[in-house]
Amino acid sequence: SKKTHAVKLRATIEKNCFTESIGKIKEHLEKGDIYQVNFTHQLVGDCCETPRSVFAKLIAAQPTRYGVFFETENFAICSASPELFFSLKDGDLEMRPMKGTCKRGRYLSEDARYKAELRSSEKDRAENLMILDMVRNDLGRICTPGSIKTSKLFDIQKLPTVWQQTSTVCGKTDASLAEVFSATFPCASVTGAPKIKSMEIISDLEKSARGVYTGTLGYVKPNREASFNVAIRTMVINKVSRRASYGVGGGIVWDSNAESEWEESLLKAKLLEFPTVSFELFETMRYDPQEGVYLLEEHLSRLRASSEYFGWPFEETIARNLLTNIKSDEALRVKLVLFLNGEFKMKTSSIPDFGGLVRLKFAKRPIDSKNIFLFHKTTHRKVYEEAKKGTKECDDVILFNEKNELTETTIANLYVEMCGKLVTPPLDCGLLPGAFRASMLSKRKASERVLYKEDLVSAKHIYIGNSLRGLQKAILCF
Structure with missing residues (x-):
């Protein structure tokens, strides 16, 4: 940063x-x-x-x-x-x-x-x-x-x-x-x-x-x-x-x-x-015509936590009203932005086709787990943009920290199947507390465990997950 x-x-x-x-x-x-x-x-x-x-x-x-x-x-x-x-x-x-x-x-x-x-x-x-x-x-x-x-x-x-x-x-x-x-x-x-x-x-x-x-x-x-x-x-x-x-x-x-x-x-x-970059907080969500916004409470909880951390005003009632009053007959990608002054801006768009198997590569350089922007969803995404440079032959990259602990990809949390159970890196490693990840952990569909590159190489199945995509199967490209 x-x-x-x-x-x-x-x-x-x-x-x-x-x-x-x-x-x-x-x-x-x-x-x-x-x-x-x-x-x-x-x-x-x-x-x-x-x-x-x-x-x-x-x-x-x-x-x-x-x-x-x-x-x-x-x-x-x-x-x-x-x-x-x-x-x-x-x-x-x-x-x-x-x-x-x-x-x-x-x-x-x-x-x-x-x-x-x-x-x-x-x-x-x-x-x-x-x-x-x-x-x-x-x-x-x-x-x-x-x-x-x-x-x-x-x-x-x-x-x-x-x-x-x-x-x-x-x-x-x-x-x-x-x-x-x-x-x-x-x-x-x-x-x-x-x-x-x-x-x-x-x-x-x-x-x-x-x-x-x-x-x-x-x-x-x-x-x-x-x-x-x-x-x-x-x-x-x-x-x-x-x-x-x-x-x-x-x-x-x-x-x-x-x-x-x-x-x-x-x-x-x-x-x-201290980073003096200007940024906004935001949430990217999936809207379903029958169910409404998927994982609404988890998204609001994360936005509330980040706004409190940075000392920004956050009128949850306004955010909730915006998200519960979406009207559409088709599934939508919803982006809610929170500005420093407490104002919100919402934008909806069609959900793109995410395709099948996600091809992953390891990033070339480690991230710094002390970087606060890793823990909050903000518009300051330099760390992710730098990691994806020169990786056209794959869909996304797997990030790792200064201790060689795996963290996440640039757009999703990481999951590995070990002994028939899904595990995901702990927050302390330096990663975004995803809304989908919070749901998986609270429902005990996944647990936390420190992961290294060799764990992915020997893993039976690799997945990435976020609230827009759900859980997607992934493979390592070498």
């Missing part, structure tokens, strides 16, 4: 140096000097695009209310921060510290599992609570006594590449903007507890200055109204040298694991690789 590789970044710290620093932080933790410290490092690279283009890609990859683009003659700051430092309006001061991160899943059930793991993580909750207490303490210096309230605790926020845990605290104040900054800056979520000692350790261990990273960017309006972000997910571009830097890091506590902290810090740069 298309990537946002405007900048190819590399770490400025070796992994073993990172691990060594975590060890030194743990020594401070053991002595009781600190309870937590936010340890960061810089990724750097050469920028081959304009700063405005980089900012546009960052925001496309991670839409946020707190994004900021700031440009001078010599440098530009592109911030796609999801974290509010503080907002001030009508004497109401709100802060929203962010602590606790885990990756997004590739499909809805996997995504929900990761979210649940973050929600139940004692480590992440403890970190979040520690930072929240510090923020409340900071606000206590400038807010009216008794006015400080925690309105949201351990809220899980969905971002394109990660789940993020956030808490919200607010209070009443008549402090000036300068006094607000004096009491709260830098944000507790990017320093540690206690703040002063943590900052001393950060100064000692971090190999390079953070610059604007973990600082703040925002605006001030008349009548004491202001909003500032915490400058994370932020790239600084030197316009003279074309050098770009991007800070990453995380909170280190006693039970932190150096390996997972290293991986989590790099995960936060993942939005720089």
